Amino acid sequence: MAENNESPANEPARRIRYRGSSVTRTPQKATRPVARAAGRSFRSAASKPVRSVVILSMVAGLIATVALPAYAAWQPSSGAAAVTTQQVAEGNAQSLVVASNAADVSLSRSSYDATTSDEIAKKKAEEAAAARAASASASASTRVSVDLSMVAPGSGQVRWPVTHFTYTEENLFRPPIRPDHNGFDMLAPQGTPIYAAAAGVVRVSQDGYGGYGEAIVIDSVIGGQLVSTLYGHMIHGGRQVDVGATVSAGQLIGLVGSTGSSTANHCHFEVEINGTLVDPLAWLNANAS
Structure with missing residues (x-):
């Protein structure tokens, strides 16, 4: 009658004697179910990076789908003429377009132009007075020297403008x-x-x-x-x-x-x-x- 050498998983340890010595035999646990469980755990851990890569690829594709066409639509075509900053601002009166080479300039109140009717009238009066003063100064500087004590002969209210003259x-x-x-x-x-x-x-x-x-x-x-x-x-x-x-x-x-x-x-x-x-x-x- 052949011996059954395979012990059940829950078989208790048995002690066997060999010529004066004893050895304790521990039943072997089943290994195949454990191997299958380990295989499932390996596959689950490997699939997580794959899913992350797929998700990131989908997000990048969505960004490219939305952003790139809008950027391409804004850019001028290669054959189009150059657009100035003034032309860019024409379509929107509320826009402020500043050229890259713009420089800060300090302004003083004295350089402002008149903006009201009173200021304009005052400015014109000042200019007219300055012109009259300049004209008077120029006249005085170029005036021919003459004896101003001379007077026309006579004593009435009306005198001859020129005392010695001829006419035809x-x-x-x-x-x-x-x-x-x-x-x-x-x-x-x-x-x-x-x-x-x-x-x-x-x-x-x-x-x-x-x-x-x-x-x-x-x-x-x-x-x-x-x-x-x-x-x-x-x-x-x-x-x-x-x-x-x-x-x-x-x-x-x-x-x-x-x-x-x-x-x-x-x-x-x-x-x-x-x-x-x-x-x-x-x-x-x-x-x-």
Whole structure:
């Protein structure tokens, strides 16, 4: 009868004697089920890194799917013209686009432009005053030296503007025949003194006063009437009074010249009474003394 050498897993240890010695035999545990369990544990541990790699790949693909098309749509095509920072900002008025080469600049209040009507008016007034001051300064610096103590002969309210002169028929006041000539031309050598025909206030003292060249206009009141007298074609630097100056009858105001629309040295003299032009020679003959 053959012996059964395989013991059950739960067989208790038996002691066997061999010639005076004893050996304890321990039953062997089943190994095959353990091996299968170890195999399952190995497969589970190996599958975890694989799943992590798959998940990361899916996330990266999702990012590429969303971000890359949007970035590509924003980029200009290779054949498109270069776009400036100003053109980028045109589509959105609320955008602020600053060029990479922009530099900080310090500004002072004095460099700002006027932004209100009051500031603009004030600025214009200041500029006009500065221009008048510059003109007056330039006139004073270029003014011809003359004896200002000279006065026209006579004692009446009206004096002759030039005391020694000549004239021809063409120099007379005849508007119907010569509408472009509203005065009386008194021919005299260059530098001959010109006097105020009447006391008054200087309204115009200007170089380049239209075709009159260097000219002066004086407003006077004579016999209750407003009388304006004009003296044209003076020599450059020959004006001796400025705008706003008060002059007396017979006071020296300038020197004969040929500036403006002139072909010879003379004093072009005009007279307006209450805004109406009159014959200057007839007016002088009737009133000068």
